[in-house]
Amino acid sequence: MAWDFTDNAPIYMQIVNGLQREIASGAYAPGTRLPSVRDLALEAGVNPNTMQRALAELERRGLVNAQRTAGRFVTEDTAALSEMRKSLSETIVADFYRKMRGLGLSDEEIISVVRTWIRENTADNSAASLSSQGGDLK
Amino acid sequence: MAWDFTDNAPIYMQIVNGLQREIASGAYAPGTRLPSVRDLALEAGVNPNTMQRALAELERRGLVNAQRTAGRFVTEDTAALSEMRKSLSETIVADFYRKMRGLGLSDEEIISVVRTWIRENTADNSAASLSSQGGDLK
DNA sequence: CGTACTGTATTAGTTTCTTAATACACTATG
DNA sequence: CATAGTGTATTAAGAAACTAATACAGTACG
16 A cells, blocks of 8 residues: 555554555455564564554454464454445545535535546546455445 | 544544535635634644644645734635535545545445445435535536 | 633643554464 | 463553633723
């Protein structure tokens, strides 16, 4: 993933949310071994302690489990992952809608703006859909 | 506005962004007097210093100007407001799109999910559009 | 005039976040 | 066995965020 940290939220929380989305999407497949804490920290450009904190939170949420010496692995509870993906999608859309309404846009305008933005800001629109592999996003 | 603070960003920054959207939308019309620092703080449930900090940032951004003893007033630079509204919309959509793609949704799915969500989560869909009063959101 | 209400400034203390530098226990690998 | 690579824990230091309690200067209004 391309790390941003332009948000105002704590870095470790942005990492948590980003990794959660990647796990929910299947970009990090169930059972897959994650890079080590130190490698992830290096890649993200943060202190290992910060990455450790993020991973501990993912652990607490049951998304990954540590093998102590072998590394960290993505949970294989695909049912939970599917549920989480749907839940995350809901949350993200709700937040988006709240902000856009706060800007004064009507429902119709919101849909229109999304469509226009996508048309104007995506070079290729092939977009290999993941909806068939775990999707069922309602 | 309904204050949330469920975000992980600093409270004062969430206030800044929320007020910025309300000003950009015209909910706080140009030239309008804002409630006092203390009243806004009371309403938002935060310390007056926190609200003061948020307002100082809005001041720095040129969205409001303080009259020292009379109160704070929304800028009357409607051209800048219109531009800002468009800019904010872009930023919000881009952030939304980045997160949804991170979840593995295709462009088509993103549009579909937005439409579905709106259909299922809005009681009345009358939505008095503001696009005629300052809009031209492209 | 004087009371109440503006924005603003100051000082303090607590908590959270981030980086830093180690250290330890354990295991896979050569 | 020894080395390197796991996750994990600890301690320290600095910066940022939030709350708290005042205080001051200026204006509107009765």
